[in-house]
Amino acid sequence: MILFTIGVLLYALGVRVAAWLGNPKAKQWVDGRKLRAKMPETVDDPNEQWIWFHAASLGEFEQGRPVIEALKQRYPQYKILLTFFSPSGYEVRKDYPMADEVAYLPTDTPGHAAKWVRRHHFVAAFFIKYEFWFNYMRALKKAGIPLFYISLILKPNSFFFRPYGRWFRQQLHTVTHFFVQDEATVDLLRKNGFDNVTLCGDTRFDRVAAIAEQAKSFPEIERFIAGRQCIIAGSTWPPDEKLLQAFLPKLPDDYCLILAPHDISASHVAQIKAMFPEAQCYTEMDHMVSSRVLVINTIGILSQLYQYARFVYIGGGFGVNIHNIQEPVTFGCPVVFGPKYKSFKEAVDLVALGGAFSISDAAELESIFIRLIADEPFYAKASQTCSDYLKSQVGATEIIMKSFENTLFS
Numbered sequence: 022m023i024l025f026t027i028g029v030l031l032y033a034l035g036v037r038v039a040a041w042l043g044n045p046k047a048k049q050w051v052d053g054r055k056l057r058a059k060m061p062e063t064v065d066d067p068n069e070q071w072i073w074f075h076a077a078s079l080g081e082f083e084q085g086r087p088v089i090e091a092l093k094q095r096y097p098q099y100k101i102l103l104t105f106f107s108p109s110g111y112e113v114r115k116d117y118p119m120a121d122e123v124a125y126l127p128t129d130t131p132g133h134a135a136k137w138v139r140r141h142h143f144v145a146a147f148f149i150k151y152e153f154w155f156n157y158m159r160a161l162k163k164a165g166i167p168l169f170y171i172s173l174i175l176k177p178n179s180f181f182f183r184p185y186g187r188w189f190r191q192q193l194h195t196v197t198h199f200f201v202q203d204e205a206t207v208d209l210l211r212k213n214g215f216d217n218v219t220l221c222g223d224t225r226f227d228r229v230a231a232i233a234e235q236a237k238s239f240p241e242i243e244r245f246i247a248g249r250q251c252i253i254a255g256s257t258w259p260p261d262e263k264l265l266q267a268f269l270p271k272l273p274d275d276y277c278l279i280l281a282p283h284d285i286s287a288s289h290v291a292q293i294k295a296m297f298p299e300a301q302c303y304t305e306m307d308h309m310v311s312s313r314v315l316v317i318n319t320i321g322i323l324s325q326l327y328q329y330a331r332f333v334y335i336g337g338g339f340g341v342n343i344h345n346i347q348e349p350v351t352f353g354c355p356v357v358f359g360p361k362y363k364s365f366k367e368a369v370d371l372v373a374l375g376g377a378f379s380i381s382d383a384a385e386l387e388s389i390f391i392r393l394i395a396d397e398p399f400y401a402k403a404s405q406t407c408s409d410y411l412k413s414q415v416g417a418t419e420i421i422m423k424s425f426e427n428t429l430f431s
Contacts, residue, residue, distance in 0.1 A: 071100045073146040075126060075157075078110035080345075081149040084172040086119075087227040087418040088147060093119050095422070102141060106152065126154070134160035144429060147171055155192045162195040167428050171421065172223050173201045174366065175209050182213065197428060200421050202366055221420040223367065225347055229324070230415050233351040236325040241306045243329075245315050246277055250331045252390070253279045253354075255323050256344035257336035259292075261359070265334065266296045267383045268390060272313065276394065279326065281317035283336060283344070290318045324348040332393045332400070334386075338362055338379070346377065351411055355403035357389055367410070376406035 074089055076082040082105070089101055103120035105111040115123045127133040134156040143166045148154075150172050161168045175181065181189045190213060199218040201207055210218045252272075254265055257280060265280065272278065280300070282289060293316055294300050300314040317323060327333060333349040338359020346356045346368055356377040362368040371377035380386045393400050 069100050069142060070098065070144045071102050071121075071141040073102045073104070073141065073143050074120075074149065075104045075146070075152055075154075076106075076110055076149045077152050078105065078107035079113055081152070081172075082110055082114055083228055084224045085147060085149045087224045087231070088171060088421055089119050091418050091422050092425075099144065102143075126157075129154040129156045131156050131160075138164050138166070145169065145425060150174070153189075153192070155195075158192060158195040167197040167425075168195060169421070169425065170196055170199045170201075172225070172417070173199050173206060174203060175201075175206045177209060182209065198424055200417070200424070219420060219424065221417040222414045223347075224417045224421070225345075226351075226411060226414040227416070227418045229347045229351045230411065232324050232348070233328070236328050239322070239326065239329075241303075242279075242315075242326060245279075245301075245306065245312075246329060249275050249277045250394075251277050251279060251329050252332060252334065253281065253327060253330040253349070254334040255281045255327070255336065255349070256283045257281070257334070258283055258340055260339035261334065261336040262293060262296060264380075264383050264386050268387055269297065269314070271387060271391070273394060276331075277313045277315070279315045279317060279329070281323045281326070285318045285320065290316060327352045327354055330354045332357065332390075332403075334358065343368060346371070350376070350407045353404045353408040353411075355393055355400065355407060357386065357393075367414070371407065371410060374406050374410065376403050376410060378403075 072092060074085045076085055082103070089103070092099065093101060100121040101119060103114070103117060103123045104126040105114070105123075106126050111123065111125055114120075117123055127137065134154075137157065138160045143161070143164070145167045146161050147169045148158075148171070150170075158168060180186050181193065193210075193215060197217065199206075199210060199215065200221045201210070201218060202220075202223050204220060207218050207220050250273075254261065257265070262280070262282070265278065269278065280293065280297070282293060290302065294302075297314045297316075299312045300316050301312045302316045302318045304318055306315075317326070327349040330349060330352065332355040333346075335343050335346050335349070335356055335358045337343045338361045340359075341361065342364055343358045343362045346358065346365070349356055350367070350371065356368075356371065358368070358377070358379060360379055360381050362372070362379055368377055372379055378389045380389060393403070
């Protein structure tokens with residue numbers, strides 16, 4: 022544990038150096054933890070009972086969100102503490118109304134962990150996906166506080182299962198229960214002596230299914246579509262936008278394109294409008310002229326816009342990784358994306374099943390787009406595959422809730 026803690030401290034030192042050198046995200050990371058350090062040793066009311074959720078960033082928060090909201094609805098007597106490791110999660114969700122407190126996770130040292138557990142009267146803790154902070158895990162175990170992992174995926178090449186991984190595997194005995202996304206993780210944990218594991222899938226499917234059920238109509242989007250079929254390109258980056266630009270001349274007259282870039286800064290939107298001269302922006306729809314291309318230059322509505330798509334292109338696959346495909350799949354939309362997708366189980370599954378399609382260049386994009394446009398049986402099968410996959414994945418939240426209730430109330 023000493024070596025692990027030294028590694029954590031060296032990482033924290035590196036972030037502080039980066040902040041001193043002017044890195045804005047590093048500065049947010051450091052400043053947020055300074056604020057946390059100034060908080061009192063105990064909460065105002067020692068009789069309050071808290072449930073702790075910890076997420077690395079925004080994506081992991083979305084996996085924990087359905088469980089937070091289910092707990093808040095059924096057990097409003099519990100306070101919710103939500104912590105983030107990354108500024109990109111904290112800055113977006115620091116005002117999340119379902120949490121009674123939102124904070125950065127203090128650096129994982131024995132002292133911080135002991136102080137953290139003393140400060141809150143936790144009845145349970147939920148760590149989401151890959152967040153393994155061993156000093157906190159040990160402190161929770163020592164205090165008799167149940168620790169659950171949500172939406173966990175582990176691979177055989179994980180450091181837990183390497184020849185040098187015995188010490189890391191021992192730390193997993195601090196976990197009360199693992200809720201995992203796939204059979205491979207179940208098998209891996211059981212092979213290594215952990216029977217406290219349940220296959221329940223990804224909780225984000227419960228979240229996106231709820232979004233789909235509550236999706237509102239967008240009259241201005243309907244006016245733009247004007248009875249045409251619609252392709253939506255979500256969370257695009259410049260390499261994605263170049264491919265879409267190349268395909269636009271081949272887009273049939275009875276189709277339109279809605280493009281929602283990942284970067285909605287004025288400079289990037291201007292670049293997109295230069296690439297697509299006929300494009301209109303969503304914020305300028307009051308004086309919309311006839312166009313085949315609409316640029317969504319605002320945030321917060323894309324997940325609901327997928328209701329209007331025949332099929333969807335998801336960006337990021339020519340960079341680090343694709344963005345969320347669960348939202349369009351919820352509406353039965355076949356999905357197309359670049360080659361960097363294998364870190365996401367749902368993408369791998371749907372490519373194998375025929376509901377999603379990976380492309381590597383403009384020619385492949387044109388081929389699959391034309392087929393989804395022109396081959397109705399092919400399209401219908403892909404769409405049904407997405408709908409069926411969603412139905413098979415929902416329900417993880419309820420499985421977790423039942424285990425939580427059995428642990429606390431049995």
